Amino acid sequence: MDLKIIYVNTPFWRAEVPRISLFYGSIDYEDIRISREDFLSAKMNGFTKSGHCLPLRQIPVLIINNYSLTQTGAMSRYCGKLSGLYPKNDELLAAKIDQIIDICTDMTVLFSNYRKNIETTIKHNKRKEFFDNIIIKKMKLLEKILLNDSSFKDPKVLSIAEIAIWRIFGWFSSGLIEGFPTNFVKELKTIQMICLKVENLDFIKKWINKTYHPDYVRGNYK
Ligand SMILES: N[C@@H](CCC(=O)N[C@@H](CS)C(=O)NCC(=O)O)C(=O)O
Numbered sequence: 309m310d311l312k313i314i315y316v317n318t319p320f321w322r323a324e325v326p327r328i329s330l331f332y333g334s335i336d337y338e339d340i341r342i343s344r345e346d347f348l349s350a351k352m353n354g355f356t357k358s359g360h361c362l363p364l365r366q367i368p369v370l371i372i373n374n375y376s377l378t379q380t381g382a383m384s385r386y387c388g389k390l391s392g393l394y395p396k397n398d399e400l401l402a403a404k405i406d407q408i409i410d411i412c413t414d415m416t417v418l419f420s421n422y423r424k425n426i427e428t429t430i431k432h433n434k435r436k437e438f439f440d441n442i443i444i445k446k447m448k449l450l451e452k453i454l455l456n457d458s459s460f461k462d463p464k465v466l467s468i469a470e471i472a473i474w475r476i477f478g479w480f481s482s483g484l485i486e487g488f489p490t491n492f493v494k495e496l497k498t499i500q501m502i503c504l505k506v507e508n509l510d511f512i513k514k515w516i517n518k519t520y521h522p523d524y525v526r527g528n529y530k
Contacts, residue, residue, distance in 0.1 A: 311337035312371040313383075314360055316347055319520055321412060321475035322380040323368040325468050326387040331515055332466075333391025339519075342367075381409045388468040395467075404459055408469040411450050412476045418443060419485075435487025443480075447496055454498040461498065463505055473499060474506035478527030490528045503529040 311330065315323035330337045342356050350356045351365050361376040362369050369376050370383040377383055385406070388394025395401045422438050454460055460470060477499055483490045493500050506512055507529065516524075 310371075310373050311335065312340050312360070313337060313368060314340045314342060314356065314362070314371065315368040316344060317341035319475065319478075319524065321472050321479065322416070324475045325380070325384040325409075325472050326368065326370055327519075328471050328512070328515055329384065329387035329391045329393050329468055332393060332511055333387075335387075335390055380413060381406065384409055384468045384472070393466060393468045393471070401459060401467075404457065405467050405469040407453070408450070408460075409472055411446070411453075412472045415443060415446050415450075415476065415480075418446065435485070436489075439488050444492065447480075447492075447499070451496040451499050454502070460502060466506070466509070470502050470506050474503045474512075474527070477503050477529070481528040482525045483528070484525055493527070493529045500529055503527060 313323060313327055313330075315327075327337075327339060340356075340358075340360070342350070346357050347367060350362050350367075354362055354365050356362065360369065360371060363376050363378045366378065368380060368383060369378050370386065371377070372386075377386065385394050388405075389396060394405060419438075422442070459465075460467075460473075477493055477496075479485070480488060481490050481493050493503060507527075
């Protein structure tokens with residue numbers, strides 16, 4: 309099978325979940341990292357400079373034998389199934405994992421809509437307010453879901469859900485988002501535990517060494 313993942317050269321969770329899943333499963337794929345300029349022109353015409361189709365003019369895209377699959381959730385599940393990070397015979401666990409991926413999507417969309425719609429008028433000085441009044445509430449609700457469920461607490465078990473949590477909280481707490489605090493993950497105990505569990509896995513350390521830029525800013529989980 310010929311697999312390619314198209315995204316820009318950042319470790320954003322949407323691309324990292326499928327990328328890391330395939331890496332974990334030692335499944336060969338081409339990790340195509342397009343330039344911002346290529347992405348901007350593909351947003352206009354639906355194709356990257358090397359001719360790869362972006363069906364919704366968005367990234368990430370997973371190309372499976374020339375078929376362009378879009379949507380982070382679909383891509384993550386597909387790669388998770390190939391690598392053993394998504395269950396094939398446990399419908400409830402699969403739905404719980406989907407639930408987490410969907411919450412990660414909701415949090416991302418909340419922030420990007422805020423940025424697009426609100427910050428055109430009020431700018432960054434309201435980011436802290438957005439964090440305190442909106443996004444942290446979602447994070448706390450996610451924490452409650454995780455706290456009350458043993459599925460994601462086992463240190464030996466890993467799925468695409470934990471990888472998504474590790475990367476999205478890595479982003480939120482990295483200091484890269486102006487106006488967001490960086491010391492809140494430690495208040496979300498189960499999320500903190502999951503982030504530390506993932507970050508300490510040997511294959512994740514290898515992935516970081518292999519693909520992250522030396523001055524990449526890590527998440528702040530402690
Ligand atoms: N529903 C898509 C959304 C993907 C998305 O919004 N990607 C961003 C980059 S992280 C993008 O392509 N934005 C450009 C746009 O929406 O025009 C998914 O789940 O993958």
